[in-house]
Every structure is written in C-alpha cells, then in structure tokens.
Amino acid sequence: MYSDHITFSSVTRWLKIKHLVLVNSLAKTRNMHTTAQHMNVTQPAISKLLRDLEELLGFALFERQTRNLVLTELGVFVARYARVTLEDTESFVDQVNKLRKGGHGHLKIGTIFAATSVVLPEAIACIKRKRPLLAIEVIEQTSNQLLEMLEQKKLDLIIARFTHDDCQSFEFVPLGPEPFCLVANQAHPLCQLDEVPCEALSEWPWVMYPFNTPIRRRMERAFRLFDIASPTNTVETISMQTFLQLLQSGPMLAMLPESMVQSHVQSGQLRVLRTPFSVESQDYGVITRKDEQVSEPTQSFIDTLLGFASQRRAASGDA
Structure with missing residues (x-):
C-alpha cells in the first residue's frame, strides 16, 4: 500500500x-x-x-x-x-581524494570559443600564478550544451551566451558584447565590391552554426529583418578549425564573432565584407547555478574574469 x-x-x-x-x-x-x-x-x-x-x-x-x-x-x-x-557525490569523492593527496582543488570550466580567444587565457594565467596547484579543466562547446552540462553539475561555471528565456535556474554576469562580422577568403568575388548588397548573400554557399545555437537563431532573425532568403547551400559546424578550412577552400561566407576572426583578418587569411547586412551583437558572460554557493576557487576565478573584462572595457573606452 x-x-x-x-x-x-x-x-x-x-x-x-x-x-x-x-x-x-x-x-x-x-x-x-x-x-x-x-x-x-x-x-x-x-x-x-x-x-x-x-x-x-x-x-x-x-x-x-x-x-x-x-x-x-x-x-x-x-x-x-x-x-x-x-554526479555531485562523484565530484565530492574526487575532490576529497585530491585534497588528501595535497592538491588544491579542481575547477571545471565550460566555454564558448569567443571566450577562449579573449578573456579566458589571461584569467587562467593569472589564477595559476596565484594557485599553481589548482587543476583547471576547460571544455569548449556551444552555449546551449554548456548550459545543460552546468545544470547537470558537470561544470563549475561556464562562459557563454545566455540563451534561455527562463533564467530561474542560472545567474548571469555579463563580461562584454560580442559583435559579429561577415567574412570570406581574399579570393572571394564579393571581396572586389565596395559594398556587398544584401540580396547577393544568399546566392553563395555558407558555413554556419547549427540551428540549435544562439548565433544561428540570431542570423535567421537577421535574414528575415533584411528580407533576404536564408541560404540553402550550407555546411553546419561548431568547430572554428572547420570554419577556417572551409572558408579557405572555396567561395564560402560565414558570420562569426569578431574576436574569433581578428587574427585571421590581420594575417590576410580572411577579409571582412562591407555590407548593410548585420547580426545583432549579444553579451556573453559568466553563468553559474542560481541559489548555490560556489566554491572558493570558483569565486576567485570569477572575480579574476570580471576584473579583466572591466580592464578591457576601460581600455576600449579610453581608445
């Protein structure tokens, strides 16, 4: 009964x-x-x-x-x-064993690629100078997959775009905006134009993020806003290496965060196209589980990230 x-x-x-x-x-x-x-x-x-x-x-x-x-x-x-x-118990056992062996904690960080190319490396270098025995694991994925892993307690924090309409489960602290740009390789015929008309964009093959990612959803909204057809000749990937290889292999287009392509534009591998078509920028930031006390190493790392982000904003303002 x-x-x-x-x-x-x-x-x-x-x-x-x-x-x-x-x-x-x-x-x-x-x-x-x-x-x-x-x-x-x-x-x-x-x-x-x-x-x-x-x-x-x-x-x-x-x-x-x-x-x-x-x-x-x-x-x-x-x-x-x-x-x-x-999963929480397994993490507890792992942490206890490391502490018994003289370790100083373990930090699991999830991140989107944009963060790995901007704020993450300098924050890791800074905290490793202060805590050389802190073990840090970095997992790179899309924002929606990182949110799922964070909810399942597989990560201590993530640096990602906040994509959920229902934010009851997470705390989000922005690090900065993430502007996008349209790029192609130097030999692409559109690079010869002073300004690329929006209607010409759907005529070329694209490398794009998958449909379930925040960037792709913003792109689809931009296509509707500018009244141009969404490309049908596409390759979908979340790999930056694949983006670069495909862009170099032929006349393909891609809309990517500026932070991801800056060095490739400076080296001449890619060219930013001048066009009225644009995708709305979005803040990325530190996301943790709501109403849950983070560990001391996690909080120290978050403070370090926020400090570097503040310095970047100040430098950008001075410029």
Whole structure:
C-alpha cells in the first residue's frame, strides 16, 4: 500500500546511495538483469530493492512491460535527482581524494570559443600564478550544451551566451558584447565590391552554426529583418578549425564573432565584407547555478574574469 506523502525526515532515515544507483542504472538500461550485473547483486535482490523503494516513496517509478521498464512521470523526476546527486557525490569523492593527496582543488570550466580567444587565457594565467596547484579543466562547446552540462553539475561555471528565456535556474554576469562580422577568403568575388548588397548573400554557399545555437537563431532573425532568403547551400559546424578550412577552400561566407576572426583578418587569411547586412551583437558572460554557493576557487576565478573584462572595457573606452 503506497502512502499519501513523504517527509524530509523520513527520507533522510531510509534513502541510501544504493537506491540512487539503482534508479540511475534502471533509467539508463531499462533492464533488471543488466542493472543486477552493474550493481553486482542478484536480479531478485534488485527487484526487492526497487519494490521497497517504491513503497517507501509511495508511488511507482517504472511501468513493467514485457521486454523492459519504462519510467513513470514521477519516475523521470526521481531519476533526474538520482543522476544529479550521484554526479555531485562523484565530484565530492574526487575532490576529497585530491585534497588528501595535497592538491588544491579542481575547477571545471565550460566555454564558448569567443571566450577562449579573449578573456579566458589571461584569467587562467593569472589564477595559476596565484594557485599553481589548482587543476583547471576547460571544455569548449556551444552555449546551449554548456548550459545543460552546468545544470547537470558537470561544470563549475561556464562562459557563454545566455540563451534561455527562463533564467530561474542560472545567474548571469555579463563580461562584454560580442559583435559579429561577415567574412570570406581574399579570393572571394564579393571581396572586389565596395559594398556587398544584401540580396547577393544568399546566392553563395555558407558555413554556419547549427540551428540549435544562439548565433544561428540570431542570423535567421537577421535574414528575415533584411528580407533576404536564408541560404540553402550550407555546411553546419561548431568547430572554428572547420570554419577556417572551409572558408579557405572555396567561395564560402560565414558570420562569426569578431574576436574569433581578428587574427585571421590581420594575417590576410580572411577579409571582412562591407555590407548593410548585420547580426545583432549579444553579451556573453559568466553563468553559474542560481541559489548555490560556489566554491572558493570558483569565486576567485570569477572575480579574476570580471576584473579583466572591466580592464578591457576601460581600455576600449579610453581608445
């Protein structure tokens, strides 16, 4: 018989890590036998553990079907909690082991490419001078993927564009604007024009970010705003190296953040096209989980980032 409700005190008395491992494994495998092998127990023991957990919670976590298990609506919520808690526990164990070995913490940073070419390197160099034993891991991805990883506690902070309309889960502190420019290689026929008309842009092949990225969504809005057709001859990628290789290989166009192409324009690899067509700039900044105390090394790194961003704005203003 399932109970009507549970309480925090009751959950803290009986909920164990093995319950979370069970739910997480079953949610992934949908199979009792595979989970039993993973947890190194018998299948009847798995069945009993799941049955006991469901009775204690007061509701079913899985629907038993012929070949597999399917999460119920409440089961999806519990499975997410189990996954996040286990990831947090794994991070805790890793941090404790490093501290016991004399380490000084670990910082996992997610970043978009624009940040790696501007504020991130100097901030890392600065904090490493102060904390040489702080282990820093940098993961480069698109903003929406980084937000997902941050929510899952796979990252301590991210430097990205804020893309969610619902910002209840995150804190965002801007570092600066990210203007865009239209580029091609030096041999592109459009480079011979004093000004490239908007209607000519859709006639050429483009290298573009995928549809689910913030830059691409802004580009599609710009195409509609300037009343030009969205390009159909496209290659989609998030890799800067691929962008550069494709732009150099033929008469292709790309709309990219200025910070990403500045050095390539200066070296002559790329040319910025003069055109009325433009994409609205967007702030990128530091994003953390809301209502969660960040670690001391994380806060120190955030302060360093904000300090360098402030210096850049001041220098730009003086110029």
